[in-house]
Amino acid sequence: MIELNDLPLRDELKGVRPYGAPQLDVPVRLNTNENSYPVPDEVVDAIAKAVQGELRELNRYPDRDAVALRADLAGYLGHGLTGANVWAANGSNEILQQLLQVFGGPGRTALGFTPAYSMHPLITTGTGTRWVDGLRAEDFSLSVEHALAQVRKHRPDVVFLCSPNNPTGTAMPMDVIEAVAAEAPGMVIVDEAYAEFARPGTPSALTLLPVYPRLVVTRTMSKAFALAGARLGYLAAAPAVVDAVQLVRLPYHLSALTQAAARAALGCAETLLGTVEAIKAQRDRIVAELGSRGLAVAASDANFVLFGGLADSTAVWRRMLDHGVLIRDVGLPGWLRVTAGTPEETDAFLAALDRSLS
Structure with a gap:
């Protein structure tokens, strides 16, 4: 069976890994910055x-x-x-x-x-x-x-x-x-x-x-x-x-x-964009909650929050997943990213984070 490295790839593509964020069946998915609200x-x-x-x-x-x-x-x-x-x-x-x-x-x-x-x-x-x-x-x-x-x-x-x-x-x-x-x-x-x-x-x-x-x-x-x-x-x-x-x-x-x-x-732009303010409210809530826990938080103008100050971010990511919450390890040591979703998803994220950090 021929393998990838056996093919005549262009030199600049050798060793390159394709883009990929985990697509896992978990209760709370907050890793790819999707809009959590279904289409009305x-x-x-x-x-x-x-x-x-x-x-x-x-x-x-x-x-x-x-x-x-x-x-x-x-x-x-x-x-x-x-x-x-x-x-x-x-x-x-x-x-x-x-x-x-x-x-x-x-x-x-x-x-x-x-x-x-x-x-x-x-x-x-x-x-x-x-x-x-x-x-x-x-x-x-x-x-x-x-x-x-x-x-x-x-x-x-x-x-x-x-x-x-x-x-x-x-x-x-x-x-x-x-x-x-x-x-x-x-x-x-x-x-x-x-x-x-x-x-x-x-x-x-x-x-x-x-x-x-x-x-x-x-x-x-x-x-x-x-x-x-x-x-x-x-x-x-x-x-x-x-x-x-x-x-x-x-x-x-x-x-x-x-x-x-x-x-x-x-x-239907007005209807579809109706969720934007709700998502921004959850983003700001996440920023405030993470700051109150003593974590470093990057100011966000998006529908996600980058937070750091983690001794082992990969271990925290895995523990979060064990608690049914999928967030994103973006490859920055000590930092993780979470999508802002519904209030219920924010509740689940914060609860899982507290358990993972403890």
Whole structure:
């Protein structure tokens, strides 16, 4: 039987491990930043009706350019954007991959600042792009001075910025984004997967798009919209960037069913986003409760909380799992991440944590 290492892999893929968060059948799953609230009945009905309307014509290819969906997404984002500024794909990971296919590749470099979203270096490597880690400070912050020093040193073709950052949850100061966008010789991608959970007054990089034509903001419907299973991500950028991405997108990459489901969900945006404030309340509750236990807690603008000060975080993770609560070991010694869910899930998490720490 042939094994993985027996295959003629590209050198940069040898020894690489695929992305993977445990998918375990446990009572409380708080490890992948999903929205814990089920899709409301009225939204289920709207999506079902929209999908039903597409079934008879599944013998035909879908709208290759998803024009109507892109217009709806632009309307949701606002900021004067139109469908020409928006591109959609199967999750924001596919958006990121398409961007790297266009602006990265062999002989090109992508710069990121970890700890951040673990798929950034994986997608970079998968597209044959060289990954450079600019690293963050010990407290996970990223200053203008440090970010600019890394940009000037490496002259990257692509820069990844993550706001709110995953796994820390912290929003990136706008002056950092502006400084990098002004200095970087290539594209700057701001990953805003958790933007809807940001605390009041936290600005979005969408406001900078008219000023910086090489800036791209990526979003998803997986988190705030509770549609992780639908796989719909999108970007906002200058129309020329959208034109560039279409050079590498696969034909008919976004199915008619996905487009119909996403448009129906956008039509029910107010209902779907109704859970955001409830989740933010649980996030803030978790931050306060963990702080009262003497644990280190990263300030969060997302639907999750990173906490530390653990002598053996892996052992705590395992004990939590034994108590039926699955959280995330993000590979930072002494730190773990928990998704903010329902009040009952927060109760279960805190009870399991107290037992695990004792």
